[in-house]
Amino acid sequence: MMAKSSYSKVDEYGFERPTNFNYELYDHFMSSYIRVLTRRAQRWNTLKYDIYKKPSTLKRFIRKGIPSDIRTAAWMHISGAEDIKNSSTFTYRTMKQKISNQSIIDIIEIDLPRTFPDNIYFSSHEHLPGMLFNVLATFAHQNKEVSYCQGLNYIVGLLLLATKDEESSFWLLKILVEKILPQYYIVTMTGLLTDLDVLDELVHKYEPLVHRHIHNIGMPWAMGTTKWFICLFSEVLPTETVFRIWDCLFYEGSKIIFRVALTLIRLHKDKILQTSELGELITCFREMKNHPSVINCHQFMNDIFKLSGNLSNSTIDKLRIKYGKKKL
Amino acid sequence: MSTRTGAAQRPNGSTQGKICQFKLVLLGESAVGKSSLVLRFVKGQFHEYQESTIGAAFLTQTVCLDDTTVKFEIWDTAGQERYHSLAPMYYRGAQAAIVVYDITNQDTFGRAKTWVKELQRQASPTIVIALAGNKQDLANKRMVEYEEAQTYADENGLLFIETSAKTAMNVNDIFLAIVDELDENVEVPGPNSNKLSKFSLLNKTVGVLSKALFAKIVFPISINRKDSIISCDPSL
Numbered sequence: 057m058m059a060k061s062s063y064s065k066v067d068e069y070g071f072e073r074p075t076n077f078n079y080e081l082y083d084h085f086m087s088s089y090i091r092v093l094t095r096r097a098q099r100w101n102t103l104k105y106d107i108y109k110k111p112s113t114l115k116r117f118i119r120k121g122i123p124s125d126i127r128t129a130a131w132m133h134i135s136g137a138e139d140i141k142n143s144s145t146f147t148y149r150t151m152k153q154k155i156s157n158q159s160i161i162d163i164i165e166i167d168l169p170r171t172f173p174d175n176i177y178f179s180s181h182e183h184l185p186g187m188l189f190n191v192l193a194t195f196a197h198q199n200k201e202v203s204y205c206q207g208l209n210y211i212v213g214l215l216l217l218a219t220k221d222e223e224s225s226f227w228l229l230k231i232l233v234e235k236i237l238p239q240y241y242i243v244t245m246t247g248l249l250t251d252l253d254v255l256d257e258l259v260h261k262y263e264p265l266v267h268r269h270i271h272n273i274g275m276p277w278a279m280g281t282t283k284w285f286i287c288l289f290s291e292v293l294p295t296e297t298v299f300r301i302w303d304c305l306f307y308e309g310s311k312i313i314f315r316v317a318l319t320l321i322r323l324h325k326d327k328i329l330q331t332s333e334l335g336e337l338i339t340c341f342r343e344m345k346n347h348p349s350v351i352n353c354h355q356f357m358n359d360i361f362k363l364s365g366n367l368s369n370s371t372i373d374k375l376r377i378k379y380g381k382k383k384l
Numbered sequence: 385m386s387t388r389t390g391a392a393q394r395p396n397g398s399t400q401g402k403i404c405q406f407k408l409v410l411l412g413e414s415a416v417g418k419s420s421l422v423l424r425f426v427k428g429q430f431h432e433y434q435e436s437t438i439g440a441a442f443l444t445q446t447v448c449l450d451d452t453t454v455k456f457e458i459w460d461t462a463g464q465e466r467y468h469s470l471a472p473m474y475y476r477g478a479q480a481a482i483v484v485y486d487i488t489n490q491d492t493f494g495r496a497k498t499w500v501k502e503l504q505r506q507a508s509p510t511i512v513i514a515l516a517g518n519k520q521d522l523a524n525k526r527m528v529e530y531e532e533a534q535t536y537a538d539e540n541g542l543l544f545i546e547t548s549a550k551t552a553m554n555v556n557d558i559f560l561a562i563v564d565e566l567d568e569n570v571e572v573p574g575p576n577s578n579k580l581s582k583f584s585l586l587n588k589t590v591g592v593l594s595k596a597l598f599a600k601i602v603f604p605i606s607i608n609r610k611d612s613i614i615s616c617d618p619s620l
């Protein structure tokens with residue numbers, strides 16, 4: 057399936073490739089990645105459900121990529137979404153029936169055709185926009201603090217493309233917003249503002265030259281990286297790379313976002329240092345998706361775990377407390 | 385970058401000229417058409433389904449006015465209320481702002497007024513603010529009267545114009561009216577360079593100018609569509 061699509065103008069998830077897409081480079085990467093995918097599928101297949109009993113093997117396996125055909129079940133299991141689904145008083149179906157608030161319905165409906173309009177599954181598939189609405193509206197009704205935040209439409213859009221299942225997408229969204237990501241989408245977006253400060257400190261520690269350069273030019277991190285946090289790299293990095301990141305995010309938590317961010321910055325260190333003004337710097341950030349090492353998602357995932365030093369969830373949590381925002 | 389020389393090249397052969405660059409920010413409720421206005425101005429395109437903006441997008445456009453090359457650095461921000469706290473970093477230091485509302489939606493006009501107030505309080509005191517009533521092509525579904533918006537604009541010293549990103553109506557005009565307004569303080573040298581300011585600044589509300597007048601003004605301006613999204617010339 058993937059081999060064929062590498063020659064198509066549309067990627068395996070239905071997104072149009074950019075006009076300047078480097079087919080040669082991609083073909084080169086795919087010829088080896090196909091072998092990786094085949095091997096990963098075999099390995100997961102032999103272990104079956106036993107894999108979930110061995111945490112260290114599981115972590116290694118997840119970092120090497122969850123095969124796409126078992127992704128839905130694996131994400132549900134490793135993220136805890138399965139558990140909250142089973143222990144919930146309400147089923148997804150009953151929650152869906154409670155959609156009634158007209159102002160929520162209206163703002164979500166405006167964003168439906170504005171979510172991945174260039175993706176063939178969203179523009180021509182009659183069910184996907186409807187499923188997107190159901191997941192977003194059901195979620196908005198059962199979480200009053202978040203309700204609907206723009207950006208979630210892209211996350212659910214990708215969840216639907218990966219799982220093709222409305223109900224799993226809902227529970228995965230719920231676990232992401234309510235457990236994995238801290239307060240990003242609430243009305244004050246305090247979690248986002250905090251994490252931008254955490255990123256600032258981490259860049260200062262890992263790439264002091266880059267840190268100084270970015271401060272000299274005067275780019276607030278929010279300008280270059282809001283989408284990284286809010287959309288979890290959807291629309292920022294190639295889709296396959298995003299799903300590989302999400303594999304780890306669902307299992308290891310939000311610290312993964314910082315590993316990805318620091319790796320992206322490290323990969324582009326020279327380019328960033330060559331910029332001399334804000335516009336150039338923003339361009340550099342926006343074009344990170346075209347870096348060969350980012351397209352080669354397998355290599356990229358390898359790189360993110362090569363960052364030395366302590367980037368554990370507890371380190372990140374301490375920094376979050378340090379930079380925690382008072383109520384604005 | 386060759387665009388700059390290209391843009392500065394006048395038919396009469398003079399390539400000498402002033403180059404100015406300024407920072408412009410678009411603000412307004414979600415889905416009023418901020419990104420669409422920028423896309424129309426920068427690329428001459430319109431998308432029926434324009435993706436919602438998260439955070440902000442940065443684009444540039446260079447236009448040539450007589451012997452002056454004007455480079456716009458445009459920040460197109462996200463409209464949803466909760467992204468509000470990120471807005472100051474985009475309007476801080478901006479020389480101009482376009483506050484957009486949708487003429488078919490009264491709430492968006494209220495939101496536009498809130499933005500204007502915030503800019504008047506927090507942005508640079510010399511910032512030029514233009515109010516754009518967008519989706520003029522949907523005038524049959526109009527909910528905000530032209531006169532109401534114009535009165536408000538007059539009272540607050542704003543440029544005002546109704547636009548349509550879809551049909552391109554008045555889109556270039558609003559950007560150029562801003563240049564005019566900004567240019568007021570700067571003496572532009574050259575034979576016919578003051579023509580623009582004379583016209584559109586007779587009245588702050590550029591919307592009252594007739595189409596014919598605008599056609600005259602806009603005609604000699606070469607808008608460089610090749611210099612589309614982000615092409616930053618560090619030498620500028």
Ligand SMILES: Nc1nc2c(ncn2[C@@H]2O[C@H](COP(=O)(O)OP(=O)(O)OP(=O)(O)O)[C@@H](O)[C@H]2O)c(=O)[nH]1
Nearest residue numbers: 415416417418419420432434437463519548549550
């Ligand atoms: N009929 C009509 N539709 C328009 C016009 N301008 C924009 N639209 C449509 O309105 C919708 C929203 O436009 P955007 O440009 O994305 O709005 P925005 O203000 O950037 O929205 P956010 O990014 O969410 O803040 C899109 O589907 C556009 O196609 C216009 O002049 N006329």
Ligand SMILES: [Mg+2]
Nearest residue numbers: 418419436437
């Ligand atoms: Mg927009």
